[in-house]
Amino acid sequence: MTILEVNNLTKIYKDKKETKALDNISFSINKNEIVGLLGPNGAGKTTTIKCICNLILPNSGKIFIKGVDAVKNSSFALTNVSSVLEGNRNIYWRMTVKENLKFFAGLQGVNKKKSVPYIEELIDFFNLKEKINTQARFLSRGMQQKLAVGCAFVRDTEILLLDEPTLGLDVETTHEMRGLIKKKAKDEDKTILLSSHNMKLIEDVCEKVIIITKGRIVVMDDITNIKNLFAIKSFVFDIAGDLAETNKKEMEKKFNVSKCIANGYSTTIQIEMKETVEIYNIMDFFKSKNFDILRFETQQPDLEEIYLKIVKKDEIH
Amino acid sequence: MKYIELFKTIFYKEYIDWVRYAFNTVMHLIAFYIIFLVFFLGLNFAMAGNPKFGSAVEGLIVGFFIWNYVSFAYMTLSWKIVDEARAGTLEQLYMNPFGFEWISIFIVLSDFILELIFVIPMLFLMMVTSGHYLNIDLITILPLIFLTIAAAYGLGFIMGGLGLIYKKIQSVGMILQFIFIGFIAAPIDKIPLLKLLPFSLGTRLISSNMRENIPIFQMDGIDLFTLLINSAFYFAAGFLIFKFCEKKAKEKGLLGHY
Numbered sequence: 001m002t003i004l005e006v007n008n009l010t011k012i013y014k015d016k017k018e019t020k021a022l023d024n025i026s027f028s029i030n031k032n033e034i035v036g037l038l039g040p041n042g043a044g045k046t047t048t049i050k051c052i053c054n055l056i057l058p059n060s061g062k063i064f065i066k067g068v069d070a071v072k073n074s075s076f077a078l079t080n081v082s083s084v085l086e087g088n089r090n091i092y093w094r095m096t097v098k099e100n101l102k103f104f105a106g107l108q109g110v111n112k113k114k115s116v117p118y119i120e121e122l123i124d125f126f127n128l129k130e131k132i133n134t135q136a137r138f139l140s141r142g143m144q145q146k147l148a149v150g151c152a153f154v155r156d157t158e159i160l161l162l163d164e165p166t167l168g169l170d171v172e173t174t175h176e177m178r179g180l181i182k183k184k185a186k187d188e189d190k191t192i193l194l195s196s197h198n199m200k201l202i203e204d205v206c207e208k209v210i211i212i213t214k215g216r217i218v219v220m221d222d223i224t225n226i227k228n229l230f231a232i233k234s235f236v237f238d239i240a241g242d243l244a245e246t247n248k249k250e251m252e253k254k255f256n257v258s259k260c261i262a263n264g265y266s267t268t269i270q271i272e273m274k275e276t277v278e279i280y281n282i283m284d285f286f287k288s289k290n291f292d293i294l295r296f297e298t299q300q301p302d303l304e305e306i307y308l309k310i311v312k313k314d315e316i317h
Numbered sequence: 318m319k320y321i322e323l324f325k326t327i328f329y330k331e332y333i334d335w336v337r338y339a340f341n342t343v344m345h346l347i348a349f350y351i352i353f354l355v356f357f358l359g360l361n362f363a364m365a366g367n368p369k370f371g372s373a374v375e376g377l378i379v380g381f382f383i384w385n386y387v388s389f390a391y392m393t394l395s396w397k398i399v400d401e402a403r404a405g406t407l408e409q410l411y412m413n414p415f416g417f418e419w420i421s422i423f424i425v426l427s428d429f430i431l432e433l434i435f436v437i438p439m440l441f442l443m444m445v446t447s448g449h450y451l452n453i454d455l456i457t458i459l460p461l462i463f464l465t466i467a468a469a470y471g472l473g474f475i476m477g478g479l480g481l482i483y484k485k486i487q488s489v490g491m492i493l494q495f496i497f498i499g500f501i502a503a504p505i506d507k508i509p510l511l512k513l514l515p516f517s518l519g520t521r522l523i524s525s526n527m528r529e530n531i532p533i534f535q536m537d538g539i540d541l542f543t544l545l546i547n548s549a550f551y552f553a554a555g556f557l558i559f560k561f562c563e564k565k566a567k568e569k570g571l572l573g574h575y
Contacts, residue, residue: 011570013570020551021570047570050408050572053408053411053412053451054411054412054567054569055408055411055412055567055570055572055573056565056567056568056572057564057568074416075414075415075416076414078412078413078414079414081412082412083412084409085409085573086405086573087403089404089405089406090405090406090409091406092330092404092406093404094333094334094337094338095330095333095337099329099330099333102326102329103326103329103330104409105321106323106325106326106327106329107326107409107410107413107420108413108414109319109322109413109414109415110324112322127470151409183434237368280440282435
């Protein structure tokens with residue numbers, strides 16, 4: 001069931017010169033889906049999220065939340081949407097952890113019977129119990145970010161828009177945050193649109209990904225499909241000893257060799273293939289040359305490599 | 318019921334702000350008191366032995382009391398909007414099912430109550446310092462102050478709205494605060510048209526209660542009605558200008574900028 005639908009959204013900023021931040025973008029998100037929003041700086045990720053939150057008015061296009069026009073009926077939209085927009089800047093630094101959570105629950109009009117135990121649960125869940133009465137300004141960056149995400153959860157909306165929730169966090173805290181968001185989203189059947197530059201976060205948490213550059217959507221699909229679509233069938237071999245120059249030249253002539261590095265006792269060869277059946281020809285060639293295969297593995301590109309390929313390709317066009 | 322809960326939530330947040338930024342508030346009050354002392358001592362020096370000295374001091378106390386409240390109200394609201402935008406929390410305040418209109422009205426109401434806690438003791442301090450004690454009839458004063466301050470909130474909304482678009486407006490805001498003295502001291506008895514200025518008629522009516530013991534039900538009905546219209550106009554105009562600026566800020570994507 002579609003819970004969030006964006007149709008032909010266009011946003012043009014008119015300053016000294018016109019900038020098209022969003023160029024006719026359309027996508028939809030189903031209930032309980034976690035979708036990643038990827039793109040370089042200035043691609044239009046934050047503008048998309050802020051348009052959904054009714055914080056930026058689009059020039060044209062429609063946004064529907066549960067089938068209701070979100071721009072015309074912002075009250076309904078904001079009953080169903082909460083967000084973390086700028087991480088630790090979204091919370092009140094002079095208020096304590098508990099005061100912040102209480103305030104955002106109250107701001108959303110969440111029933112006290114529901115919010116009081118939920119606040120306790122969130123404090124436990126985000127490991128903030130020891131800092132419950134500490135003002136946010138005295139928390140570490142990681143704790144502030146966790147509190148900001150907690151403040152979005154405490155609003156108890158079905159849809160969460162998380163814009164760079166791990167920005168500026170160290171590896172350990174990013175890893176912790178990744179697990180927390182994933183678990184909480186699953187436990188509470190949340191629908192999440194997650195924008196990030198952190199590919200590992202997107203790859204680990206999201207099922208679907210939207211890649212956006214220059215205000216246009218260039219790819220939108222399941223992460224597995226994207227990986228399959230962009231999978232470069234490549235194989236890596238370690239061959240005993242050095243390769244004779246003639247053998248090397250013959251091999252490069254016959255196959256698409258992307259890497260051939262001698263490292264003393266062995267030679268590492270990487271071959272890219274259009275079709276996997278080419279492996280038989282390679283094996284036949286290796287056999288004919290009496291190559292001693294020490295190691296053999298397939299190479300699968302990760303989301304980061306795919307993303308870079310897509311963005312670079314789009315920049316060329 | 319949900320709106321009462323929302324008011325309680327906003328009031329609690331505003332209360333925490335006042336407490337956690339207590340140093341600012343205390344410094345603000347001290348500055349006001351020093352300015353009052355300067356005026357009072359100046360008046361003492363200039364009017365020593367003059368039979369109208371007592372009346373002038375009473376006028377000074379009422380004027381300062383209203384200026385103090387008006388400045389608090391105006392500055393708190395306009396700076397709050399700009400500060401929230403700068404801090405990154407304004408967008409979060411916008412994201413609620415009630416609408417920012419209700420949030421801002423509840424902020425205004427909360428601040429009106431909280432400001433009273435600071436302004437009333439200051440009034441007593443001024444009376445003790447000068448040795449001139451005025452009539453404090455809360456039933457008359459509170460509604461009149463509420464109407465007078467409503468205009469200050471209207472002007473606060475205008476500055477807050479401009480702040481959303483132009484950001485650094487504090488210096489203009491500070492200057493306006495001193496222009497308010499002119500509004501408060503406007504000679505409306507000589508030029509009745511000056512009643513249209515913000516605060517001028519409110520000050521006159523509050524003064525007539527505090528200095529001449531005239532209760533609200535004995536005041537001129539036309540004056541009270543004019544004050545009501547005047548306050549409603551400035552508040553509504555300020556709010557509409559704020560909404561216009563807010564729309565512009567949303568079009569330009571400036572709501573979260575600082």
